[in-house]
Amino acid sequence: MKTALSAMALALTATAVVAEDTVTIEFAYPYSHLFDVTYEAMMPAFKEAHPNIDVKFRATYESYEDGTNTILREAVSGNLPDVTMQGLNRQQILVDKGIAKSLEPFIAKETDFAKDGYHDAMLSLSTFGENVHGLPFSVSLPVGYYNMDLLKEAGVETLPTTWDEVIGMCETMKANGIDNPIFWGWNITGNWFMQALMWSQDKAIVENGVVTLDSPEALAAMEQMQKIFTKCEMQNLEWKAALSSFSAGEIGMIFWSTSALGAVERSQGEFELKTGPFPGMDETPKGLPAGGNAAMLTSASDDPKVQEAAWTWLKFITSGEGAAEVAKTTGYMPPNKAANEVILADFYDQNPNKQTAVDQLPLLRDWLAYPGDNGLAITQVIYDGIERIVTGDAADMKELQQDMVEEVADLMPNG
Amino acid sequence: MPAIEPSLPVAKTKAVAGHAAKERRAAWVLTAPALTLMVIVLLAPVIIAGLLSFTNYSLGNSGFDWVGTRNYEKLFTRATYEKMFLATLTYVVTVVPVSVGLGLGTALLINSLGRFREIYKTIYFLPVMATLLAMAIAWEFMLHPSIGMVNRTLEMGCGTFLEQIWPFMADGCADRFPVWLGDKRYAIWVICFIGVWQGFGFNMVLYLAGLTSVHRELYHAAEMDGAKSAWERFRLVTWPALGPTTVFVVTITCIRAFQVFDTIEAFWPQGGGPNKSTYVMMFAIFEKGIQQNLIGVGSAITMLFLAFVMFLTLIQRWLVERKVHYK
Numbered sequence: 001m002k003t004a005l006s007a008m009a010l011a012l013t014a015t016a017v018v019a020e021d022t023v024t025i026e027f028a029y030p031y032s033h034l035f036d037v038t039y040e041a042m043m044p045a046f047k048e049a050h051p052n053i054d055v056k057f058r059a060t061y062e063s064y065e066d067g068t069n070t071i072l073r074e075a076v077s078g079n080l081p082d083v084t085m086q087g088l089n090r091q092q093i094l095v096d097k098g099i100a101k102s103l104e105p106f107i108a109k110e111t112d113f114a115k116d117g118y119h120d121a122m123l124s125l126s127t128f129g130e131n132v133h134g135l136p137f138s139v140s141l142p143v144g145y146y147n148m149d150l151l152k153e154a155g156v157e158t159l160p161t162t163w164d165e166v167i168g169m170c171e172t173m174k175a176n177g178i179d180n181p182i183f184w185g186w187n188i189t190g191n192w193f194m195q196a197l198m199w200s201q202d203k204a205i206v207e208n209g210v211v212t213l214d215s216p217e218a219l220a221a222m223e224q225m226q227k228i229f230t231k232c233e234m235q236n237l238e239w240k241a242a243l244s245s246f247s248a249g250e251i252g253m254i255f256w257s258t259s260a261l262g263a264v265e266r267s268q269g270e271f272e273l274k275t276g277p278f279p280g281m282d283e284t285p286k287g288l289p290a291g292g293n294a295a296m297l298t299s300a301s302d303d304p305k306v307q308e309a310a311w312t313w314l315k316f317i318t319s320g321e322g323a324a325e326v327a328k329t330t331g332y333m334p335p336n337k338a339a340n341e342v343i344l345a346d347f348y349d350q351n352p353n354k355q356t357a358v359d360q361l362p363l364l365r366d367w368l369a370y371p372g373d374n375g376l377a378i379t380q381v382i383y384d385g386i387e388r389i390v391t392g393d394a395a396d397m398k399e400l401q402q403d404m405v406e407e408v409a410d411l412m413p414n415g
Numbered sequence: 416m417p418a419i420e421p422s423l424p425v426a427k428t429k430a431v432a433g434h435a436a437k438e439r440r441a442a443w444v445l446t447a448p449a450l451t452l453m454v455i456v457l458l459a460p461v462i463i464a465g466l467l468s469f470t471n472y473s474l475g476n477s478g479f480d481w482v483g484t485r486n487y488e489k490l491f492t493r494a495t496y497e498k499m500f501l502a503t504l505t506y507v508v509t510v511v512p513v514s515v516g517l518g519l520g521t522a523l524l525i526n527s528l529g530r531f532r533e534i535y536k537t538i539y540f541l542p543v544m545a546t547l548l549a550m551a552i553a554w555e556f557m558l559h560p561s562i563g564m565v566n567r568t569l570e571m572g573c574g575t576f577l578e579q580i581w582p583f584m585a586d587g588c589a590d591r592f593p594v595w596l597g598d599k600r601y602a603i604w605v606i607c608f609i610g611v612w613q614g615f616g617f618n619m620v621l622y623l624a625g626l627t628s629v630h631r632e633l634y635h636a637a638e639m640d641g642a643k644s645a646w647e648r649f650r651l652v653t654w655p656a657l658g659p660t661t662v663f664v665v666t667i668t669c670i671r672a673f674q675v676f677d678t679i680e681a682f683w684p685q686g687g688g689p690n691k692s693t694y695v696m697m698f699a700i701f702e703k704g705i706q707q708n709l710i711g712v713g714s715a716i717t718m719l720f721l722a723f724v725m726f727l728t729l730i731q732r733w734l735v736e737r738k739v740h741y742k
Contacts, residue, residue, distance in 0.1 A: 069707075187685070373708065387686060
């Protein structure tokens, strides 16, 4: 009897120990069509290295905006995930509201953090007020995708370096019976392409907490867009429809984030695909906004084991083999020196299309967030404004600029 | 003896009163769960939303300021919201009559059939059963400007006589067929079409049910009184007899039309259609309140939405009480 009891007690403690050993952390990320394959590829190695950490994936976010909102809602209702992937331009708001935790205490405990490939230029994308709040996971830059078969059919041999050349190509292609020469990704998340044209002229869209839509550079950007849209007779396609049209070989060239490269290659029809650097306005761009997302620690748990597990996961996906998977499965670049230079050394030679964005890395600038609670609403105002250019609803760019400036001013804090 | 007599009814009333009070208490106890639930689930959120509509609360903030009626003023002065009302009204004014009319038409046709009734009923009812969101994705594929089924089918008409008699066809063949979801001239009509396609089967079923309650004798009587043509019989018997059904169908369709959201969210997750041409109220609530965290403005649109639906319901009550019933 006594032995039976003690055996039971032993069994109980044993199960308790096992249960204590497995730590479950919850994790959520955006854009399942891009990243599902990446995490699938990472998981076996992670499971092997850390068998006692169970990563529970939550439903994916539809977009960066959706991701930020979901986190804000979850912060109010008290069921935050432990780690979340947030758009680089949406980190600020989570830091301001105190939802994303500073990573400094964890970094301080790491002995060879720099050796793991984390370097300052990349970390600066997630540094707020001297403190690192996120580890960049994937970085993208805008590039041009070209259907070389269609281009050759139209008699174009060289890739363009300025938008005027792009317009010229459109006209040649049109004359040679290609109906749908271009898709220019104005509707990409977070006004990214508007910011790309602004950075091309070395102008930030937000300076000292003020949106610079009233600047001559903004007007030049809008006029440039109008020229592209009207002279190329660009159709107003939804971006998913545009990507599928391009994959089907119907569109000559698209300008979009390098991030979609993996997805496009997977669904690509029979044609030669080439990527090229993002064209500039009259000259090559002086800067381009960094797209992509960063891993942030949002765990509300006080349990050091959970926090430690969350940090382990964060580190795993942003360094070494984990980070290398990002480049292998998507068109993103892993913002990690070690992954880029050691593990991926031959990778870019074999995948020249993915090299394009890497070549543009010196141009990397911040993807800026608009200030205040109305940040997302301001994004929408600019989106709506550009849409009016695409649909031809607005013909006078000065007038449109004025409208947009007024609407944005109305949404600014203290405005 | 006489002293006791008056006390008897008193005791009786007392007993009755006691009994009634007990019954009343029991009634309250029995309805309490339902009442509490109603207050918690329905009334409290409405009241809270009403209060929030006078604030500038943004999700994640610890506090908020009272801004008076500023949110409502915005609703009636900004161009964006003007587009919202326009889109909502266009949708409701198109979808309600068309889907009620089609519902009645198919119900009458099916009712006149001897055979295959069930097959037709099923065919028309299928879109109602399907999830609109899933159907929207299917429509999105079909409406794709270059590889979608709709434009591919239209292209087959090129070079045939259709080009001569249909200017739309000639234009499409000469240049290209419309980008259905990216063109502000077509977007709202595409949404209306899908709304009708999805909704009229439900109205048909309601009308079929209504038709079973029309007595055969009435038709015989009408015929004896000289209503020979089918139209006369419809006008004199069927339509009045369907009065209560029609009131119900119209109200339900109106409310459902105000609620349109799935298709718009599926087609244009950002922006509410080309140039906000399909920026309906439900989507505006979602965009402001959920996507942009601006709970204040979102609540104000919600209150307005509630007012519209309330107004419709009141009209329905009034019509029902005016006895549209055919007795």
